[in-house]
Amino acid sequence: MCSQNEKFKLVGSTNLANLCFHTFAATTKASYRTHRASYLQFCSRMGYPHFPGQFAHLCQYAAFLARSLNPSSILNYLNIIGLLHKGFNVPNPLVDNWSLQSLLMGIKQVKGEPPSHKLPITPDILMRIHSMLNMHFSFDASFWAICLVSFFGMLRKSHLLASSLGLWRPLST
Secondary structure, eight states: OOOOHHHHHHHHHHHHHHHTTTTTHHHHHHHHHHHHHHHHHHHHHHHSSSSSSSSSHHHHHHHHHTTTSSSHHHHHHHHHHHHHHTTTTOOOOOTTTTHHHHHHHHHHHHHHHOOOOOOOOOOHHHHHHHTTTEEEESHHHHHHHHHHHHHHOOOOHHHHHSSSSSGGGOOOO
């Protein structure tokens, strides 16, 4: 995570900083902001230093997260700690941390991992969409083509749509 602007200034390349800014997708950056804010808030409330992460504090943070998150989400929240450390060229406290790995296995055993089922688009739903479209209009025909590609390609809506209107960037000609 290219967070060291000082290094970029030494190189003297704004292009380098711009390219590094685009390392992660907008949705990933938004998730990382949430994860970072959670970690910093936890450290502040507990009176722990934010950086560098200490093994015991990381285990306490994981246990804290286990109160409201499923095990896979806890891993995502912990990932930001590793990225922060990597960004400052400091050893990642998550690597080879047997205590933390054991705790995460225990959390997974206790909480389990709920299945993540998404509701499918059925042929019936697809036909209802088709009945509402006028194939004489190019927009409707294009939309129908996207629906068919999505259906037969088994794509998720996140592969086709922006997560919010603010992230949508139409092509300008």
